[in-house]
Amino acid sequence: MKLLLADDQTPVRQGLLRLLSLASDIKVVAEAVDGWEALDLARRLDPNLLLLDVRMPGLDGLGVLRTLRAEGMKTPVVLLSTFSDESAALSGLRLGAHSYLLKDVHFDDLLSTLRAAVKGESSVHSRVPRHLAAAAGDPAYFDLTSREHEILRLMAGGYSNKQIALVVDLQEGTVKNHVSSILLKLGVHDRTRAVLKALELGLL
Structure with a gap:
């Protein structure tokens, strides 16, 4: 699968890139440092999946998701958050996000969630209410x-x-x-x- 990763925190983004490189069926085709860049890359590259940080400067992950859906793009989206934020999770799911994960999710759970999202199967991290x-x-x-x-x-x-x-x-x-x-x-x-x-x- 072709994945677009967006996270404004460089250590987190680089850590995710290293982990995702271990999965033979996942190729990170681009990385974005904020929502506006993520939106531009999603439009141009048409990835199979977006992995978006919920909180980013300028345009956050929810804003990216909302804009893409308004434009008719059905690309699966998995949201990432440092904190368990019920309001953000609820908003994301309402907007059509396939999943909402915390950043301390186990790598195997992350992979299974990403693969499920591409197949159109929802998966919710156990710590999300x-x-x-x-x-x-x-x-x-x-x-x-x-x-x-x-x-x-x-x-x-x-x-x-x-x-x-x-x-x-x-x-x-x-x-x-x-x-x-x-x-x-x-x-x-x-x-x-x-x-x-x-x-x-x-x-x-």
Whole structure:
């Protein structure tokens, strides 16, 4: 995948570049030091994925995402933040970000999230509060992917993550990411409430 990285903090950006260079399927095609540069590069290079710092001078990550969506660009976006900021996470998800990650995310989790985003599969870091969707009150949050629908049906059948992984032929960690995304979108804190909410919404 061709990735555009934007972060105004040079040590963070260079650290991410070194880590991402270890992944054979990811090529960082450009790096930006602020939102305006990121926006210009995204328009010119048409990357497969944008990894954007939420807080940048001038135009922040949310501003970049908002502008791209307004222009009709559907390029997947993963947001990065130093702090767990519910307001920023909520705004980003409302604007169509695929994921919101904290910068101390484990490298394997970062890679799985980036790969999921390119495939159109949401993945939410475990430290991002799962009640954000409830606070949003936005029906768009209930727009589950086909894979999430499949996993939700298995959850309703009482399957554990391990059992679901065997049924759908995925890694257990990937299933866990999907379950986290389902909980976030439905605005609930556990699997039982997710199933009840899905029944209430007619998703099952």
